[in-house]
Structure formats: structure tokens, C-alpha cells
Amino acid sequence: MGTNATSNTPQEFVMRVIGYVRSPYTDPAATPIQPVYTDGCEARVEILPEYEAGLRDLEGFSHIYLIYYFHRAKPAQLTLQPYLEDVEHGVFATRAPHRPNPIGFSVVRLVERQGNALIVEDVDILDGTPLLDIKPFVPRFDYREGVRVGWQEQVAEEAAQTRGRRLHPPEDS
Amino acid sequence: MGTNATSNTPQEFVMRVIGYVRSPYTDPAATPIQPVYTDGCEARVEILPEYEAGLRDLEGFSHIYLIYYFHRAKPAQLTLQPYLEDVEHGVFATRAPHRPNPIGFSVVRLVERQGNALIVEDVDILDGTPLLDIKPFVPRFDYREGVRVGWQEQVAEEAAQTRGRRLHPPEDS
Numbered sequence: 001m002g003t004n005a006t007s008n009t010p011q012e013f014v015m016r017v018i019g020y021v022r023s024p025y026t027d028p029a030a031t032p033i034q035p036v037y038t039d040g041c042e043a044r045v046e047i048l049p050e051y052e053a054g055l056r057d058l059e060g061f062s063h064i065y066l067i068y069y070f071h072r073a074k075p076a077q078l079t080l081q082p083y084l085e086d087v088e089h090g091v092f093a094t095r096a097p098h099r100p101n102p103i104g105f106s107v108v109r110l111v112e113r114q115g116n117a118l119i120v121e122d123v124d125i126l127d128g129t130p131l132l133d134i135k136p137f138v139p140r141f142d143y144r145e146g147v148r149v150g151w152q153e154q155v156a157e158e159a160a161q162t163r164g165r166r167l168h169p170p171e172d173s
Numbered sequence: 174m175g176t177n178a179t180s181n182t183p184q185e186f187v188m189r190v191i192g193y194v195r196s197p198y199t200d201p202a203a204t205p206i207q208p209v210y211t212d213g214c215e216a217r218v219e220i221l222p223e224y225e226a227g228l229r230d231l232e233g234f235s236h237i238y239l240i241y242y243f244h245r246a247k248p249a250q251l252t253l254q255p256y257l258e259d260v261e262h263g264v265f266a267t268r269a270p271h272r273p274n275p276i277g278f279s280v281v282r283l284v285e286r287q288g289n290a291l292i293v294e295d296v297d298i299l300d301g302t303p304l305l306d307i308k309p310f311v312p313r314f315d316y317r318e319g320v321r322v323g324w325q326e327q328v329a330e331e332a333a334q335t336r337g338r339r340l341h342p343p344e345d346s
Contacts, residue, residue, distance in 0.1 A: 011190050012187050013188070017186075019181075054264040056252055062321035063321075090229030090231060101305045103188070144282075147235050147345050149233070149313075150230060150234040151230055
């Protein structure tokens, strides 16, 4: 294995915005913590025109990863209490936004492409969030067998559903 | 929905390296295209000491996302021919590394934590790759029902297995 890769590699990288998410969520404290807790919330992803060619054939995929910058994250914390549990964990063992590099991703449902805009559902992303990348969701690449989920094993599904929605209970319940 | 979020949001973001991946792969053309095509390849992820506290409780998770910078990607291409098919697609409809923001992620198996180092398996990542983030893999957040995978539907699983391994056939076959 290589031992001197660090000497040739920059320590910092500049990322450029490729678009923005337009969603109904304007309050971080009232935004669901994950797409699965959103009850279908629709949003519009506006890709900057110079990147539109990169969207070709994306509409064939029912689900996509949106990779974005948590622009309203607080300064990074190395240990923190995640939203689903009252115990502190290392930030890399959580999905919290207050990370050394505040990169987030969400699997959302792609409803329709309208030129350089994507209509998506199951969105847990704040309005105005800068987008960094889009990738297709491909179960044969991303699913795993025999998964253990550490401290999350202690969080009952019912509690996760209730806490994860935050101020967004299902309207029809 | 907000209409003026762009005016308050920077167009560029600086990401800092949090560690490096040490793997047996030194040739991009001979590196498997996805973790599922690696036949278990082991690697060591060295986290910079100042971020070690962020790893607390990560060892409870059997699988983690490594989010990294494709440091040997070619300049971004908006359309390209992915490794699994001989047809051009928009880059955002592929997992290719030559992206406007060359961010990659892999789901790898966490074998063991040794202080600020992680021993991982199922690695498709080049030696020396700069790491940006780690997140726990949590099926209840990330699995979806009724997924369609666009152009990938045309790629038979057998062909994907053969092409995806590239120069890494299973040693025991």
C-alpha cells in the first residue's frame, strides 16, 4: 500500500454549486431529519443552465441521490447528541449536519424532469440548499446484507417515526 | 418557496481532508467500479488525529459510507460513456468520477476500528484518496421500494459483474 500519497495531495478542495433546492422547509428545527419521515414533501431542484446537459437520461431513474452542502449547519462538533437519541456519539456515527465537511445526501423520488429543473418527492432538505452533485440510486450497488446499525438498534421504529418528522406530522392522521 | 436564497449563499465551498484511504489499488483503470465488485478487498482508512473523537461509537455499525474526493478524476464531462454500457449518458445519470464536483461515496464493511484507523472491506477506492466524511449506513433511512434504474435496466447482472470487476477477477475462481 502507498505510504506517501499525502505529500502529493492537496489538503483542501473547492466545490462549486451546481444548483439549488427549492422546498417548503425554511426552518431547520422544523425540517424532517430524513426523507423517510417527510410524508412525500415535494420540492423543485433547479440546476444551473451550464450543467443541464449532465441530466440526460436521469429521468429513467425513479430515485436519485441529491448531494448538497448543509449551508445552515452550525460549526462542526466532533461529538453530539443526534435527534433520535439522548446520548452523545461521534459525529461520524450520526447523520447530523454539524460535520467537519457539512456534506449531506438524501435519496429522493424523481417525479419529473422539466428542462434544467427536477421535481422530486420525499424531500428533507431546507429551501435554498446549494446542490453539489446528483447520482442515480442503484440498489445493486448500494444494498447490503446483514447490516448492524449500532446505537440506532436502540431506537424503536415508532419513536424514530415520531421524532424524525419533527413538526411535520402526516396531515391525514 | 423561497425565491432569493441564491443571493445569500456562496457559490463555492472549501472542503478539508479528514483522512486518507490506504488500499491496494494504485491504477484507476484496474480498480473495481463499485464495492459490490471487489471480492472483499481490504483497506485501511487513516483519520487525521484531530478528528478521531468523531469516530466514537462508529464500531457499532457493520457498514459505513466513505465520502471522498476523486483526486485522480479527469476534468468533468457533462456526458460520458459509463463503464457498464457503450452508450453516452449525462454524468448525473452515472456514477463516473469525472463530475463537476468529483465527490464519490462507497458503502464499505467496517471490520474494526484501531484508534484513528478503520479497517474496512469491499473497497473500490484508489490508494491515497482523500476522505471528506463518514456516515453510518442505515437501511431504514436509505432503502426504497419500487425502484427503477433507467439505462442500468439494460445491463444484465452477469455483464455488470464481469465489467465491474475490471482487472480484479475473484482469486478463487
